[in-house]
Amino acid sequence: MGxxxxxxxxxxxxxxxxxxxAALQLAGADLRVAVVSKVFPTRSHxxxxxxxxxxxxxxxxxxxxxxxxxxxxxxxxYLGDQDAIEFMCREAIPTVYELEHAGVPFSRLDDGKxxxxxxxxxxxxxxxxxxxxxxxxADRTGHAILHxxxxxxxxxxxxxxxxxxxxxxxxxxxxxxxxxxVLEIETGEPLLxxxxxxxxxxxxxxxxxxxxxxxxxxxxxxxxxxLRAGIPxxxxxxxxxxxxxxxxKGMLITEGTRGEGxxxxxxxxxxxxxxxxxxxxxxxxxxxxxRAIVTEVKEGRGCGENGDYVMLKLDHxxxxxxxxxxxxxxxxxxxxxxxDPVIEPIPVFPTAHYAMGGIPTDRFGRVAMxxxxxxxxxxxxxxAAGECACASVHGANRLGGNSxxxxxxxxRLAGKDIIEYVRENPYQRAADSASLExxxxxxxxxxxxxxxxxxxQLRADFRxxxxxxxxxxxxxxIMTEGYNKLCxxxxxxPEVRLTDxxxxxxxxxxxxxxxxxxxxxxxxxxxxxxxxxxxxGAHSRPDYPARDDQSWLKHSLYYRExxxxxxxxxxxxxLTVESFPPKERVY
Amino acid sequence: MKISVxxxxxxxxxxxxxxDYEVKTFQGMMLRDALLEVKKQDETFSFRHSCGEGVxxxxxxxxNGRNVLACITPIGELKEPIQVRPFPGRPVIxxxxxxxxxxxEQYRAVxxxxxxxxxxxxxxxxxxxEERDKLDGxxxxxxxxxxxxxxxxxxxxxxxxxxxxxxxxxxxxxxxSRDQATEERLDALDGPYKLFRCHSIMNCVEVCPKxxxxxxxxxxxxxxxxxxxx
Numbered sequence: 073m074g075x076x077x078x079x080x081x082x083x084x085x086x087x088x089x090x091x092x093x094a095a096l097q098l099a100g101a102d103l104r105v106a107v108v109s110k111v112f113p114t115r116s117h118x119x120x121x122x123x124x125x126x127x128x129x130x131x132x133x134x135x136x137x138x139x140x141x142x143x144x145x146x147x148x149x150y151l152g153d154q155d156a157i158e159f160m161c162r163e164a165i166p167t168v169y170e171l172e173h174a175g176v177p178f179s180r181l182d183d184g185k186x187x188x189x190x191x192x193x194x195x196x197x198x199x200x201x202x203x204x205x206x207x208x209x210a211d212r213t214g215h216a217i218l219h220x221x222x223x224x225x226x227x228x229x230x231x232x233x234x235x236x237x238x239x240x241x242x243x244x245x246x247x248x249x250x251x252x253x254v255l256e257i258e259t260g261e262p263l264l265x266x267x268x269x270x271x272x273x274x275x276x277x278x279x280x281x282x283x284x285x286x287x288x289x290x291x292x293x294x295x296x297x298x299l300r301a302g303i304p305x306x307x308x309x310x311x312x313x314x315x316x317x318x319x320x321k322g323m324l325i326t327e328g329t330r331g332e333g334x335x336x337x338x339x340x341x342x343x344x345x346x347x348x349x350x351x352x353x354x355x356x357x358x359x360x361x362x363r364a365i366v367t368e369v370k371e372g373r374g375c376g377e378n379g380d381y382v383m384l385k386l387d388h389x390x391x392x393x394x395x396x397x398x399x400x401x402x403x404x405x406x407x408x409x410x411x412d413p414v415i416e417p418i419p420v421f422p423t424a425h426y427a428m429g430g431i432p433t434d435r436f437g438r439v440a441m442x443x444x445x446x447x448x449x450x451x452x453x454x455x456a457a458g459e460c461a462c463a464s465v466h467g468a469n470r471l472g473g474n475s476x477x478x479x480x481x482x483x484r485l486a487g488k489d490i491i492e493y494v495r496e497n498p499y500q501r502a503a504d505s506a507s508l509e510x511x512x513x514x515x516x517x518x519x520x521x522x523x524x525x526x527x528x529q530l531r532a533d534f535r536x537x538x539x540x541x542x543x544x545x546x547x548x549x550i551m552t553e554g555y556n557k558l559c560x561x562x563x564x565x566p567e568v569r570l571t572d573x574x575x576x577x578x579x580x581x582x583x584x585x586x587x588x589x590x591x592x593x594x595x596x597x598x599x600x601x602x603x604x605x606x607x608x609g610a611h612s613r614p615d616y617p618a619r620d621d622q623s624w625l626k627h628s629l630y631y632r633e634x635x636x637x638x639x640x641x642x643x644x645x646x647l648t649v650e651s652f653p654p655k656e657r658v659y
Numbered sequence: 660m661k662i663s664v665x666x667x668x669x670x671x672x673x674x675x676x677x678x679d680y681e682v683k684t685f686q687g688m689m690l691r692d693a694l695l696e697v698k699k700q701d702e703t704f705s706f707r708h709s710c711g712e713g714v715x716x717x718x719x720x721x722x723n724g725r726n727v728l729a730c731i732t733p734i735g736e737l738k739e740p741i742q743v744r745p746f747p748g749r750p751v752i753x754x755x756x757x758x759x760x761x762x763x764e765q766y767r768a769v770x771x772x773x774x775x776x777x778x779x780x781x782x783x784x785x786x787x788x789e790e791r792d793k794l795d796g797x798x799x800x801x802x803x804x805x806x807x808x809x810x811x812x813x814x815x816x817x818x819x820x821x822x823x824x825x826x827x828x829x830x831x832x833x834x835x836s837r838d839q840a841t842e843e844r845l846d847a848l849d850g851p852y853k854l855f856r857c858h859s860i861m862n863c864v865e866v867c868p869k870x871x872x873x874x875x876x877x878x879x880x881x882x883x884x885x886x887x888x889x
Contacts (some may be wrong), residue, residue, distance in 0.1 A: 115710075119710070120712065173773075220772075223773075226771065288708060289745045342777075
């Protein structure tokens with residue numbers, strides 16, 4: 073096939089925090105690096121992160137990476153791998169300093185150091201008093217970080233393929249992954265990028281749910297590419313519903329609002345979190361707060377005409393604090409909820425927010441999968457980092473402020489590991505024609521003409537199904553029904569037709585490819601959730617209300633072929649410190 | 660409600676046209692919601708959008724003659740008939756999608772990154788809250804392009820004049836107490852075009868969806884140049 077081909081040392085798919093931080097390492101080492109992004113880099117969803125990034129800098133209150141590690145392990149409901157968590161919490165400190173040196177405009181304390189605020193699930197001294205660990209640039213931390221990383225990549229002369237959509241990974245004749253087939257959105261022409269190493273940094277898939285804080289672009293493209301390459305996805309049942317999305321709309325209201333002293337009330341004006349988490353109250357872990365809100369609404373204590381949301385009260389903080397620390401929230405509340413939080417509370421309800429699970433990797437970002445007989449093997453030349461990956465540092469529930477941290481630490485580390493890998497494996501591999509044909513088949517499929525359901529119809533049905541059947545509370549009955557519906561939708565997918573076959577900037581075609589990705593990823597969530605018969609972190613089963621460490625202290629692995637499940641043990645042994653054994657999780 | 664949208668597909672059209680769509684409105688509806696509704700009715704219609712909350716900067720369009728971000732523009736505030744067009748002055752790729760290459764090139768041309776020459780400290784570079792306050796109103800730019808594509812000086816000289824968005828970022832780094840490349844930055848702005856094509860028309864201030872003020876930033880760069888006698 074006469075497809076134009078480009079060669080690079082490293083190919084990075086995705087230009088959010090993980091991809092750009094990896095690119096910076098690679099460009100700094102004089103490797104030829106290509107970053108492919110379906111949007112201009114600063115449009116990546118890292119830009120929307122608000123509250124901040126965790127690091128035990130101890131600028132405001134005493135802190136240590138070891139306490140941060142304890143909180144993260146506990147927050148994960150003991151499903152996180154403790155070696156990776158220790159590593160991330162240690163690396164957090166130099167990572168944040170490096171970002172500051174790169175130019176991130178962090179808010180400042182009077183002594184000139186980086187401002188840090190309290191966030192949920194943070195403690196001093198292994199479960200003691202509230203800590204203040206979240207480094208913030210007002211409530212626009214993700215924006216500040218993403219722009220800085222892009223800026224430094226301009227300086228480093230990273231090669232960007234802006235508005236190119238990744239179709240599929242390609243393999244050489246030996247079956248080794250050697251790049252990807254991508255599509256230039258502007259021209260509609262395919263391009264083969266062959267690379268010695270490939271990093272998936274494509275972010276999350278909140279768009280699989282109807283109500284989400286996630287952007288239109290968060291469709292799980294990289295995760296679906298991995299699934300189609302025969303790689304399993306890990307811990308997909310663990311999807312975080314952020315407690316405070318703007319009611320009915322889903323836009324995020326940062327946990328930083330509660331970190332600054334805001335709190336939730338029900339229709340009686342009661343500060344109800346005191347009943348659910350007597351100690352941490354509104355700064356309990358996100359899974360705990362989200363369930364509390366849904367319970368309040370279910371039991372008839374919701375606000376508004378339909379009693380279907382609760383209120384987030386901030387007015388007692390005063391205009392000065394709100395304008396200084398939460399300017400973006402004030403703006404969003406006025407635009408989307410029509411309220412000024414300086415005067416009145418914001419109507420909020422949980423919104424689909426973050427994928428704890430993803431492409432399984434080791435702590436160097438190398439994709440790893442079971443090789444039979446209980447051992448694991450690295451997928452040669454393939455890396456994953458950021459929300460699409462699962463290292464696993466978040467386990468069953470992620471703490472606020474740990475997602476920016478995850479993408480930065482593991483993006484950076486993956487970049488460093490790729491440098492070594494490329495030095496040891498300097499030869500270029502060539503894509504096998506069968507592999508390339510298969511990838512091209514994804515495009516060819518959408519050239520079929522005729523009558524059929526539209527992408528928009530199927531997408532709407534699919535997202536509704538996910539919301540109804542894989543939400544905050546999940547029972548066997550609800551999920552089985554959901555799985556059956558998803559199977560029906562999956563059968564309808566081949567009947568879907570595009571009416572627009574044009575080439576130039578055809579967003580309908582992109583949305584069709586995204587729908588395929590979302591449906592694969594959605595199915596992995598539904599199947600993994602149906603199988604896990606316990607309640608842990610974000611996965612809450614009224615029919616199995618307790619955590620069951622005996623049977624379920626293990627990672628799920630979903631394979632696309634036959635919707636098959638497999639499991640692997642949690643790595644409970646940290647790198648240098650004692651293990652934190654599972655305990656009852658109270659806040 | 661009727662919405663009239665600019666349509667042009669180089670694959671099939673010889674010239675652009677306006678096409679009308681009937682869209683059902685709802686409480687709190689934004690212009691982006693209306694465009695999504697158009698897309699649902701007619702998948703051949705293309706426009707860029709992503710976050711839906713005014714932070715990614717993808718969905719800048721021109722509505723009733725004014726550049727806006729569609730996702731934070733309430734439909735109720737727009738006068739009917741609503742006419743949606745691509746940004747003025749940029750080559751149209753398709754429908755509302757324009758070629759922003761020159762805009763990005765001008766951004767990259769101002770060296771929009773922190774330059775530090777001193778050895779880096781082990782911890783953070785210290786910065787007082789007052790020094791940090793100087794970056795407010797500058798760093799929040801989302802590169803949507805509403806300002807530069809509303810600027811007559813940029814329409815006429817997009818290859819020579821940096822434009823308001825890029826110059827706002829130039830000042831963002833000049834104003835940063837941590838940056839150590841003031842002289843190089845000012846030297847690079849010398850000449851009649853890059854900076855001095857700004858004639859304080861202030862369209863940029865008028866349209867910025869984030870409430871930023873590029874004209875003031877440009878004025879500050881000019882003041883600094885005078886101070887330094889460049």
